[in-house]
Amino acid sequence: MLQISFIRRNKEKILLGLEKRNFHKLYLINEILILDEKKKIIQNILNKKLEKENLISKKIGKILSLHNNDYQIQSLKEKSVFLKKERKSVNIRLEKISEILKKKLNQIPNVPDEKVKKDSNxxxxxxxxxxxxxxxxxxxxxxxxxxxxxxxxxxxxxxxxxxxxxxxxxxxxxxxxxxxxxxxxxxxxxxxxxxxxxxxxxxxxxxxxxxxxxxxxxxxxxxxxxxxxxxxxxxxxxxxxxxxxxxxxxxxxxxxxxxxxxxxxxxxxxxxxxxxxxxxxxxxxxxxxxxxxxxxxxxxxxxxxxxxxxxxxxxxxxxxxxxxxxxxxxxxxxxxxxxxxxxxxxxxxxxxxxxxxxxxxxxxxxxxxxxxxxxxxxxxxxxxxxxxxxxxxxxxxxxxxxxxxxxxxxxxxxxxxxxx
The missing domain is CATH 3.30.930.10 (Bira Bifunctional Protein; Domain 2)
Structure with missing residues (x-):
């Protein structure tokens, strides 16, 4: 399977190579790159939600150590529950897009060596x-x-x-x-x-x-x-x-x-x-x-x-x-x-x-x-x-x-x- 980083760096070379194979689904290369960008965006959203959850956990720990009121802790816990639901939803989106991306990558064959000709042995x-x-x-x-x-x-x-x-x-x-x-x-x-x-x-x-x-x-x-x-x-x-x-x-x-x-x-x-x-x-x-x-x-x-x-x-x-x-x-x-x-x-x-x-x-x-x-x-x-x-x-x-x-x-x- 080709690495996405390799596809991004060598898009034109890959397209020329796949033409040597008479590979007809060249459009998949662009689709893969677009999906990868979407995946990065969703991953970034997920990371930010995890950061917020971690911050709330730290705040709760700090409040408990200072023996502050239960009302503050309850409010933070409710926010944490809400964030976990949101994170779960984002994670499902990430898994779906990752699966689609993998299926498209699985259709791409290896890129021929420069010595290889298109149609003649x-x-x-x-x-x-x-x-x-x-x-x-x-x-x-x-x-x-x-x-x-x-x-x-x-x-x-x-x-x-x-x-x-x-x-x-x-x-x-x-x-x-x-x-x-x-x-x-x-x-x-x-x-x-x-x-x-x-x-x-x-x-x-x-x-x-x-x-x-x-x-x-x-x-x-x-x-x-x-x-x-x-x-x-x-x-x-x-x-x-x-x-x-x-x-x-x-x-x-x-x-x-x-x-x-x-x-x-x-x-x-x-x-x-x-x-x-x-x-x-x-x-x-x-x-x-x-x-x-x-x-x-x-x-x-x-x-x-x-x-x-x-x-x-x-x-x-x-x-x-x-x-x-x-x-x-x-x-x-x-x-x-x-x-x-x-x-x-x-x-x-x-x-x-x-x-x-x-x-x-x-x-x-x-x-x-x-x-x-x-x-x-x-x-x-x-x-x-x-x-x-x-x-x-x-x-x-x-x-x-x-x-x-x-x-x-x-x-x-x-x-x-x-x-x-």
Missing amino acids: DLLLQEGEIHSSIVDPLPHWELSKKFCLFDSNLGTKICGSGFSVYMGKGAKLQRSLIQYFLDQNIQASYKEYNLPYLINEKSGYATGQIPDKENQMYFIEKDNFYLIPTGEVPIMNCYRDKIFTDLDLPIKATTYTSCFRREAGSYGSKVRGLNRLHQFDKVEIIQITTQNSSSFSLNEMILHVKSILKSLNLPFRLVRLSGSDLGFSSSITYDFEVYSIAQKKWLEVSSISNCTNFQSNRLHLRYKTITGNIELCHTLNGSALALPRIMAALLENNQTKNQINIPKVLVPYTKFDHIK
Whole structure:
């Protein structure tokens, strides 16, 4: 959530940034500033009434100490009762205007970084060989049938469309990828967490999923819980309401979770096989930094994910997203995409975002500077990595006529070097 003080100081910059997002409710900025002025006026009235009440209390105390007449005390008490009624009325007005102000602030997304373009993504790099030697490559769902790796029909039978069941070497490969990603993250000084897959509304609000993505999340009405859409949500909430020193930062953490999303998918190849699922596994990394070091941490996270993709020997590219494609809480996002040889398209496998102080304002996540000032932290998150499309790309790009070869770095985990 944007701070009102930031909006007041940077109104024109914010309006230009929101235009990059094709955000159509620019009028909210003026409404927020007007409401904030009204709130200040009402708060000032409330403060004055409290001052008068305090003065009356002091007078009553003084009269009692001097043993003066009861008539004076009674008169002052009546004034105090009247002021309390007035204060209660003003306080109700203040609460109402504060609630309206909060609802309007909740609709404003983060302001894009200056590097972000309005409507076009920036292709920054492309690495890895696209294997043109594979003749008539099969898509991963056909490979799965051939080698019995996963079954979408079983997922549909158990639950519904958008779910899949891994089996045999497919299940082992999935588990090996998870462990490999976690090990790589831990070696890079990320602390591992094992977290709940359910969150309450406060946790969803703190990271910006609620109210923005409320309809995309699975909701358990009886218990008022949401299934997590990403491991970022529970791991960030581990640090909610904390105050660090600048020497404590950066905080680096990683987690493996299943993720649950109600996204309404399109039809055809876009949702076939592992391309889009309602439940999928993901290994997440996050960092919490000072305001001055988040750009450095963002680059560090990008290089880390790049090193993992290179170790898997997959063709990949890095894209900086346009303003219209940014997530609600993100100021800047970089996507890693791997190439699907059979589907002949690029598949997103990681999004790495700097949310600046947008999340930390809701999380009440702060740090004390060396000069003693309290500042909001910056928060960053990234997939390292999302499993389904990595699995799809591995199967498709490593296929031969009779088998699928396993990348060397995974063999110590799978205990087999090919599937046939």
